[in-house]
Amino acid sequence: MNSHPDFSTLTVAPSSGGTTAGYMPGFGNDFETEALPDALPQGMNSPQKVNYGLYGEQLSGTAFTAPSHQNERTWCYRIRPSVKHTHRFARIDLPYWKSAPHVIEDVTSLGQYRWDPVPHGEGLTWLTGMRTMTTAGDVNTQVGMASHIYLVTDSMVDAYFYSADSELLVVPQEGRLRFATELGVIDVEPQEIAIIPRGLVYRVEVIEGPCRGFVCENYGQKFDLPGRGPIGANCMANRRDFKTPVAAFEDRNAPSTVTVKWAGQFHETRIDHSPLDVVAWHGNYAPCKYDLRTYCPVGAVLFDHPDPSIFTVLTAPSGVEGTANIDFVLFRDRWMVAEDTFRPPWYHKNVMSELMGNIFGIYDAKPKGFIPGGMSLHNMMLPHGPDKNAFEGASNADLKAEKLENTMSFMFETRFPQHLTRFAAEEAPLQDDYIDCWTDIEKKFDGTPGKK
Numbered sequence: 169m170n171s172h173p174d175f176s177t178l179t180v181a182p183s184s185g186g187t188t189a190g191y192m193p194g195f196g197n198d199f200e201t202e203a204l205p206d207a208l209p210q211g212m213n214s215p216q217k218v219n220y221g222l223y224g225e226q227l228s229g230t231a232f233t234a235p236s237h238q239n240e241r242t243w244c245y246r247i248r249p250s251v252k253h254t255h256r257f258a259r260i261d262l263p264y265w266k267s268a269p270h271v272i273e274d275v276t277s278l279g280q281y282r283w284d285p286v287p288h289g290e291g292l293t294w295l296t297g298m299r300t301m302t303t304a305g306d307v308n309t310q311v312g313m314a315s316h317i318y319l320v321t322d323s324m325v326d327a328y329f330y331s332a333d334s335e336l337l338v339v340p341q342e343g344r345l346r347f348a349t350e351l352g353v354i355d356v357e358p359q360e361i362a363i364i365p366r367g368l369v370y371r372v373e374v375i376e377g378p379c380r381g382f383v384c385e386n387y388g389q390k391f392d393l394p395g396r397g398p399i400g401a402n403c404m405a406n407r408r409d410f411k412t413p414v415a416a417f418e419d420r421n422a423p424s425t426v427t428v429k430w431a432g433q434f435h436e437t438r439i440d441h442s443p444l445d446v447v448a449w450h451g452n453y454a455p456c457k458y459d460l461r462t463y464c465p466v467g468a469v470l471f472d473h474p475d476p477s478i479f480t481v482l483t484a485p486s487g488v489e490g491t492a493n494i495d496f497v498l499f500r501d502r503w504m505v506a507e508d509t510f511r512p513p514w515y516h517k518n519v520m521s522e523l524m525g526n527i528f529g530i531y532d533a534k535p536k537g538f539i540p541g542g543m544s545l546h547n548m549m550l551p552h553g554p555d556k557n558a559f560e561g562a563s564n565a566d567l568k569a570e571k572l573e574n575t576m577s578f579m580f581e582t583r584f585p586q587h588l589t590r591f592a593a594e595e596a597p598l599q600d601d602y603i604d605c606w607t608d609i610e611k612k613f614d615g616t617p618g619k620k
Contacts, residue, residue: 242451267432285541343379352413
């Protein structure tokens with residue numbers, strides 16, 4: 169297992185105080201940052217000559233003609249243009265990383281499923297340790313998603329990656345990772361998340377391992393903050409709590425590989441230097457991190473409780489208003505105060521497919537069996553809800569104000585059916601008896617008028 173790697177090759181913007189990871193606050197902001205003084209042109213994007221002999225290059229995250237409030241691009245000033253960061257490609261196989269559509273005829277995805285944590289392996293990097301659990305939609309038409317477990321024990325050494333297919337939402341559950349990207353450095357740990365944009369080159373280092381976590385691979389429109397509606401300007405996830413890295417670059421020659429995910433396939437190219445050579449940049453298309461402990465939940469203060477959509481941290485819209493390509497939903501500690509109310513999530517089935525993961529603690533609707541590092545899947549229009557013990561406890565509880573503590577779970581929710589991979593169906597530690605958690609729910613019907 170790799171120990172903390174040597175990051176002395178990185179030159180970091182002075183605004184970070186000389187540390188490897190410095191950040192600028194805000195979500196979707198137009199940032200500017202430079203690791204060397206006067207490396208960033210002022211008043212224009214593409215001067216005839218850039219200081220330090222740098223090359224100007226634009227990274228576009230949306231179509232050029234996207235509406236201004238949706239248009240995303242970043243201007244990079246780099247040692248070499250990106251055309252020098254790829255050469256001839258050769259197809260490679262990463263057998264556990266799958267893309268949609270990925271439907272296996274002899275695997276049944278219709279059902280309520282739950283898995284124990286996938287065990288750590290050895291000698292696994294960000295690429296070789298990715299394990300796809302479900303896929304949804306179609307990577308080629310850029311709709312839908314895939315959900316993965318990552319198992320990482322070793323740092324990527326002189327190896328880099330980018331996905332032309334997708335934006336990645338990374339949810340750590342164990343260990344600490346560093347994403348050294350073209351636009352700066354992001355360190356993440358459990359109870360934080362990172363967003364890595366489509367097309368951004370990076371390598372992943374182990375700070376403290378072994379590392380395990382969850383990844384939502386978003387094929388569609390990028391994640392945004394949900395509209396708060398009548399909630400107003402505050403609460404839920406606030407823009408200021410998202411952190412974007414300051415500029416950091418490497419000027420280093422070493423035989424290196426760059427792996428590209430494109431149309432669900434993996435291609436490798438060999439170069440003789442580090443591609444992390446952006447000395448300065450400005451724009452609004454950049455990676456970021458977010459501390460889930462800053463998420464401010466809202467809920468009922470008298471009776472009943474709203475739909476779980478009230479806990480949405482991020483949403484990736486679809487072409488149907490109000491129906492997400494993906495919602496990222498967080499269930500964290502909070503006060504429960506509603507009167508005469510069944511407080512846990514109620515029984516339901518809906519048009520969205522829900523994949524849940526447990527970061528730590530106990531989930532109130534499933535106090536047994538859903539352990540940290542575990543996952544569950546309730547596909548679209550399949551009923552689910554509390555087990556018997558959770559139902560009985562909530563139905564007979566003394567409804568005083570109670571703080572729900574020692575809990576943090578999340579949900580990747582999509583409008584598409586999520587199809588199991590063969591790994592999820594046959595290799596991951598599936599709880600065969602999960603469906604039986606509702607077997608002992610009793611019939612309580614009594615037709616006596618006024619009887620509860």
